[in-house]
Amino acid sequence: MTDTTRGNALSLLGLGDMGTALARTWLAAGHRLTVWNRTAAKAGSLADQGAAVAATPAEAVAASGLVVVCLLDDPSVGSALDGIDLTGKxxxxxxxxTPAEGRARAAWAQERGARFVDGGIMATPTMIGAPQAGGYVFYSGSRALFDTHRAVLEVPAGARFVGEDPGHAALHDVALLSAMYGMFAGISHAYALIDGEDVSPKDLAPLLSEWLGAMGFFVGNAAERLASGDFTTGVVSNLAMQVASSGTLLRTAAEQGVSAELISPYLELMRRRLDADPAAHGAEDTAGAITLLGRR
Known part of the structure; x- marks a missing residue:
């Protein structure tokens, strides 16, 4: 295959569930796509849809100026591209x-003569190619690369550039996922509390959704307080009160025979903040507890 840098040509390495979804979307949009996968059989259906199938990663890289990699993990990227000429790619x-892996891979690519952006996909495979689903991808690294190929990158899902630090796409990705899992933990605890009671999970579900939506104000409120360092102005429910009432949550879990392991770390974090200086922190918003987690 010869190098093709014009227009809508690109190469994709990796045909897992996400890679396959990306490939199908680019093909449906009329892009000239070359694909490679370690297990070649996965490329069969894509070949039927018009993809060129490369026998090796080197062949795939040589086929296009734009090379997209969607593999298992960072070591897989290094292994697949080891020894391949990336000059001008x-x-x-x-x-x-991780952010550190993104930064290291950017330096690795630069040493080999390539421009680089790292991405964090905020979507499941079923959300790819479905704009109404709301999926998107964080990108960081070379702004010039992103601007050059933005139209291509936006075909599978929305594209959000979050800075020239190559680690910031992964940082944003993991930050959002971490918040998601924290929410999942609370929801899981709530459902565990009603297990065995005459309360249907289906009846609790809309109440949970409504309440979590109402509590969404904490996102912006915490951001403003962390930026300003002011944890006391306009507080409605202060830390001292929340710590005092947290005992009810723990006692209820014990009465229901439910482990508190999903919520107790956050309750303990609030208590630590209060215990450090009750006079200073008691009137604060709970966002002050966040400072115990970071590098401040």
């Missing part, structure tokens, strides 16, 4: 990784 890494 635009490398987009959609492999899930």
């Amino acid at each position: 635009d490398l987009v890494n959609l492999t899930t990784g």
Whole structure:
């Protein structure tokens, strides 16, 4: 295959569930797509849809100026691209990784003559190619690369550039996912509390959704307080009161025979903040407890 840098040509390495969804979307949009996967059989259906199938990663990389990688992990990226000439290539890494891995991979790509952006996919495979689903991808690294290929990158899902630090796409990705899992933990605890009671999960579900939506104000409120360092102005429910009432949550869990392991770490964090200086922190908003977690 020869190098093709014009227009809508790109190469994709990795055909797991996400990679396959990406490939199908680009093909449906009329892009000239070359694909490679370690297990070649996964490329069969895509070949039927018009994809060119490369026998090796080197062949796939040589086929296009824009190379997208969506593999298992960062070591898989290094292994697949080891020894391949990347001079003049635009490398987009959609492999899930950490901020440090994104920065290291950007330096690695630069040493090999390639422009680089890292990506964090905020979507499931079923959300790819479905704009109404709301999925998008964080990108960070080379702004020039992103601007050059933005139209192509926006085909599978929305594209949000979050800075030239190559680690920031992964940082945003993991920050949002961490918040998601924290929410899942609270929801799981709530359902565990009603297990065995004459309360249907289906009846509790709309109440949970409504309440969590109402509590969404905490996102912006915490951001403003962390930015200003002011945890006391306009507080409605202060830390001292919340710590005092947290005992009710723990006693209820015990009465229901439910482990408090999903919520007790946050309750303990609030207590630690209060105990450090009750006079200073008691009137604060709970966002002050966040400072115990970071590098401040």
